[in-house]
Amino acid sequence: MARLTDIIEQMIKDMIEENEGMVEITRGALAEKVDCVPSQITYVLSTRFTNGQGYIVESRRGGGGWIRIKRIANDNSTSNYVMHILNGVGDTLSRHDADVYLTNFVDYDIIDKKTAVIMFAATSDQALAKVPPRTRDLIRMDIFKNMLLSKAMQLEEEEKKEADERNEM
Amino acid sequence: MARLTDIIEQMIKDMIEENEGMVEITRGALAEKVDCVPSQITYVLSTRFTNGQGYIVESRRGGGGWIRIKRIANDNSTSNYVMHILNGVGDTLSRHDADVYLTNFVDYDIIDKKTAVIMFAATSDQALAKVPPRTRDLIRMDIFKNMLLSKAMQLEEEEKKEADERNEM
DNA sequence: TAAATAATTGACAAAGAAAGTCAAAGTGAT
DNA sequence: ATCACTTTGACTTTCTTTGTCAATTATTTA
Numbered sequence: 001m002a003r004l005t006d007i008i009e010q011m012i013k014d015m016i017e018e019n020e021g022m023v024e025i026t027r028g029a030l031a032e033k034v035d036c037v038p039s040q041i042t043y044v045l046s047t048r049f050t051n052g053q054g055y056i057v058e059s060r061r062g063g064g065g066w067i068r069i070k071r072i073a074n075d076n077s078t079s080n081y082v083m084h085i086l087n088g089v090g091d092t093l094s095r096h097d098a099d100v101y102l103t104n105f106v107d108y109d110i111i112d113k114k115t116a117v118i119m120f121a122a123t124s125d126q127a128l129a130k131v132p133p134r135t136r137d138l139i140r141m142d143i144f145k146n147m148l149l150s151k152a153m154q155l156e157e158e159e160k161k162e163a164d165e166r167n168e169m
Numbered sequence: 170m171a172r173l174t175d176i177i178e179q180m181i182k183d184m185i186e187e188n189e190g191m192v193e194i195t196r197g198a199l200a201e202k203v204d205c206v207p208s209q210i211t212y213v214l215s216t217r218f219t220n221g222q223g224y225i226v227e228s229r230r231g232g233g234g235w236i237r238i239k240r241i242a243n244d245n246s247t248s249n250y251v252m253h254i255l256n257g258v259g260d261t262l263s264r265h266d267a268d269v270y271l272t273n274f275v276d277y278d279i280i281d282k283k284t285a286v287i288m289f290a291a292t293s294d295q296a297l298a299k300v301p302p303r304t305r306d307l308i309r310m311d312i313f314k315n316m317l318l319s320k321a322m323q324l325e326e327e328e329k330k331e332a333d334e335r336n337e338m
Numbered sequence: 339t340a341a342a343t344a345a346t347t348g349a350c351a352a353a354g355a356a357a358g359t360c361a362a363a364g365t366g367a368t
Numbered sequence: 369a370t371c372a373c374t375t376t377g378a379c380t381t382t383c384t385t386t387g388t389c390a391a392t393t394a395t396t397t398a
Contacts, residue, residue, distance in 0.1 A: 002233075003232070003233035003383090003384075004384075004385075005233075005383085005384065005385090026346075026347090027346075027347060027348095028345085028346070028347085036385080036386090037385075037386055037387070038346090038347080039347095039348085039349090039350095039385085039386070039387075039388095040384085040385065040386080041347095042347080042348070042349085043384075043385080047383085047384095059346095059347060059348085060346085060347075060392085060393075061345090061346050061347040061348075061391065061392040061393060062344095062345065062346050062347075062391090062392045062393020062394055063344065063345040063346060063392095063393055063394035063395065064345080064346075064393075064394060064395090065345075065346040065347055065392080065393070065394090066346090066347090067347075094382095096229075096382095096383095114284070114323055115283070115284065115287060117319050117323065118284060118287060118288065118316050118319055118320065119287065119291075120319070121225075121312075121315040121316045121318065121319035122288070122291040122312050122315065122316050124225075124227065124315055125227070125228070125358095126219075126220060126225065126226050126227070126311070126315055127220075127308075127311050127312045127314075127315035127316075128308070128311070128312075129215070129311065130304060130307055130308055130311060131300060131304075131308055133358080133359070133380095133381085135299060135300075138299055139296075139297070139299055139300055139308075142295075142296050142297070142298065142299060143291050143296045143297075143312065145296075146290040146291065146293055146295055146296040147287050147290045147291050147296075149290065150286050150287055150289070150290040151287065154283055154286065172373095172374070172375095173374075173375070174373085174374065174375085195356075195357090196356075196357060196358095197355090197356070197357085205375080205376085206375075206376055206377065207356090207357075207358095208357090208358080208359080208360095208375085208376075208377075209374085209375065209376075210357095211357080211358070211359085212374075212375080216373085216374095228356095228357065228358085229356085229357080229382090229383080230355090230356055230357040230358075230381070230382045230383060231354095231355065231356055231357080231381095231382050231383025231384055232354070232355040232356060232383060232384040232385070233355075233356075233383085233384070234355075234356040234357055234382085234383075234384095235356085235357090236357075
């Protein structure tokens with residue numbers, strides 16, 4: 001089961017973790033360590049470290065080249081952040097991408113793990129089994145957006161309440 | 170006559186039993202063991218391991234793909250209650266009935282209000298606007314059951330943890 | 339200094355390895 | 369004989385792995 005992809009993904013994430021949000025590698029060296037072709041690294045980066053997944057990847061070719069992977073910091077207010085995501089996403093959402101978003105939200109403390117599990121359940125393939133495959137990702141997105149919108153409203157209310165309490169002092 | 174379906178069903182259930190509620194298989198391998206076409210496994214999963222029957226099935230395609238089957242253990246009071254509800258409801262769920270159930274769950278302290286709001290959003294007509302009206306209530310029920318099942322699993326885990334803590338004293 | 343060479347990553351395509359879908363054909367109860 | 373359930377298989381979609389060649393940059397050499 002240990003897919004190469006997953007091993008590489010984890011290695012990079014560990015490195016990022018150890019390095020406070022940023023890591024610089026050379027593709028060839030990492031490939032050698034994992035014993036795979038270099039383009040495998042490229043593949044992992046393009047499927048697991050995209051913008052939507054909260055990463056910025058920069059690189060430089062040529063002798064002495066490198067690949068730098070940064071984790072995007074989340075310094076907005078949380079309700080703003082959610083609204084930002086909400087506006088950025090398109091019309092369709094694969095099961096996998098839903099998972100990625102939710103994991104991110106949990107990591108950034110926007111939703112708690114229990115809520116994430118519920119949201120995952122609501123957008124799972126099993127829940128949508130009776131939806132024709134053609135439209136499944138569309139429906140999934142609608143459900144996801146609706147839940148997220150509710151969440152954003154909850155967050156906004158909480159933030160407002162907190163602000164009020166501060167003002168009363 | 171031992172139907173293939175039944176044999177496969179039993180095999181999977183045995184595996185789940187041995188594995189504390191969860192197994193991960195590859196469809197092809199299991200099919201080979203039973204000497205049937207892979208889609209037979211799919212059939213068994215979709216008829217015998219549904220949400221209503223207390224199972225959550227996830228999968229992933231592609232190289233290194235898998236199918237994961239989780240069952241709710243069902244030996245605890247609250248999760249038992251939720252499962253009871255889950256089995257009692259039919260195959261379809263109107264928007265209004267969803268609302269009634271959720272209000273009830275909140276009243277009975279099975280889910281908190283925030284979660285209820287999320288679950289409401291997931292089953293709202295707006296979320297399901299693109300689902301043809303004829304099947305909308307069916308899909309709504311599937312989503313509802315999936316979320317509820319996840320919730321039941323969470324509750325069960327919590328209860329187990331609490332019991333453990335009591336035992337440690 | 340200009341040109342060649344070596345060292346890197348990038349883009350994309352092809353092949354491989356799963357699982358998913360769907361409809362047709364088979365079986366068994368009633 | 370019908371109806372629901374099972375079984376099968378061809379085809380599709382998704383994800384992974386590998387490979388090739390192009391683009392870019394640094395370094396060496398003439």
